[in-house]
Amino acid sequence: MNKFLFISDLDNTLVGDDRALEKLNQILDQHRLEYGTKIVYATGRSLFLYQKLTQEKSLLQPDALIAAVGTEVYFHPETGELDREWASLLSQNWQRNQVLEITAKFSEIRPQPDSEQGQFKVSFNLNPETAEPIINQLKTAFQQENLDVKLIYSGSKDLDILPQVADKGLAVQFLQNKLGMDDAKTVVCGDSGNDIALFKTGTPRGILVGNAKPELRKWYEQNQTNYRYLANNNYAEGIIEGLSYFQFI
Numbered sequence: 546m547n548k549f550l551f552i553s554d555l556d557n558t559l560v561g562d563d564r565a566l567e568k569l570n571q572i573l574d575q576h577r578l579e580y581g582t583k584i585v586y587a588t589g590r591s592l593f594l595y596q597k598l599t600q601e602k603s604l605l606q607p608d609a610l611i612a613a614v615g616t617e618v619y620f621h622p623e624t625g626e627l628d629r630e631w632a633s634l635l636s637q638n639w640q641r642n643q644v645l646e647i648t649a650k651f652s653e654i655r656p657q658p659d660s661e662q663g664q665f666k667v668s669f670n671l672n673p674e675t676a677e678p679i680i681n682q683l684k685t686a687f688q689q690e691n692l693d694v695k696l697i698y699s700g701s702k703d704l705d706i707l708p709q710v711a712d713k714g715l716a717v718q719f720l721q722n723k724l725g726m727d728d729a730k731t732v733v734c735g736d737s738g739n740d741i742a743l744f745k746t747g748t749p750r751g752i753l754v755g756n757a758k759p760e761l762r763k764w765y766e767q768n769q770t771n772y773r774y775l776a777n778n779n780y781a782e783g784i785i786e787g788l789s790y791f792q793f794i
Contacts (some may be wrong), residue, residue, distance in 0.1 A: 548581040549793050550726040552611075552717055552743065553734040553784065555588040556594070558754050560602050561780035569781040570605050572794055577605075583724055586714045587611040589703065589739050592625060593660045609720055614697060614705045614739050615674050615713040616665035618720070631719055635665045638693055638728030639708040653679050654704060666707055673701040680704070700758060713739065714746025721747075732793060734784050737761055748772055752787030755779045 551573060560566060576582040586607050588595055595612055598604070610622040616635060619626040644667050648654060654669040661668045671679060680696055683706075687694050693709040714733075716790045721731060731749040733740075738760040744751040751773040755766055765775055774790050776783030788794045 547730070548576075550583045550585065550721065550724060550731040551734075551793075552585045552587050552720075552731065552749075554713075554736060554740050554743070555586055555590065555598060555604075556736075557756060557758075557780065558734050558736045558740070559586070559604075559781055559784065560598070561756070562782060563602070565778075565781035565785070566784055568601060569785055570603065572785065572788075576794065579639055581609040583726070585609045585611060585717075585720060587615070587717065587733070587735075587740075587743060588701070589614045589705070591623060591661050591663065592617065592619065593615040595622065608724075611713055611716040611720070613661075613663045613666045614707060614711075615716040615742065616707055616711045617662050618716055629714065632664070632718075632742035635708045635711050637708075637710075640692055640723060641665075641667065641781070643690060643692055644687075644694060644706055647690065647692070648683070648706070650678060650686070651683065654683075657703075662778060665711055666705055668706075670702050671698065671706045676701075676704075697739050699740075699760065700791075701760075705739065705741070712742035712746075714742035714744070717743060717749070718746060732788065734787065735761065738764075744768075744773060750774075750787075750791045750793075752784055752791075754787075756783070 610619040618631040622730045657668040697705045728748045732751045733743040734752040737758045753775045755776045756779040774787045776786045778786045
């Protein structure tokens with residue numbers, strides 16, 4: 546057994562089945578104790594909503610937290626101190642005010658609560674019926690203004706606009722460099738569209754839980770490789786199944 550870098554989305558991936566979560570926590574806690582495995586959460590949640598979840602669910606203290614769809618990295622999330630190096634990388638070509646000016650012209654997108662808006666993330670709700678044409682119109686509007694941004698639509702409702710150099714997968718690569726871990730020793734777990742970046746950035750071992758949403762399943766079917774695994778089981782039980790499949794445990 547060797548140490549590995551464990552990275553998982555939270556909602557409907559790690560969290561969703563309390564009994565399975567407790568079982569996985571025991572496995573990961575023991576592995577971290579014995580081999581030095583690193584535990585990282587990669588969530589679409591803001592730090593505020595992550596801290597709220599820690600009060601509701603039994604989560605292990607992570608070695609790092611990737612929050613707000615990859616736009617924030619914390620090595621000590623309990624202090625709320627952003628990693629300055631990651632923030633500096635994201636700030637270089639990010640024009641938040643211009644993004645807000647353009648999005649204000651689209652009545653079909655509705656801003657999410659202030660707690661879900663970030664220094665490097667602007668978030669909206671968007672109905673799935675109109676999502677595709679509106680996203681295409683937004684992309685055109687940003688291109689006309691020479692704004693290099695990334696649009697991520699997930700869960701048939703959440704639209705996040707980020708700097709081009711930000712997402713969950715790029716944040717994972719940043720952490721890999723910091724922690725000295727390569728793709729062969731990294732496993733990423735997810736269930737929805739904003740997790741696609743986790744799977745397609747580099748070649749980490751990837752676990753899609755059995756309850757993965759249609760947008761992620763469709764992407765998986767179009768991009769099958771031997772280093773991605775679609776579990777039969779849901780939530781944390783699916784993660785355990787995948788960790789066993791890749792012989793991490």
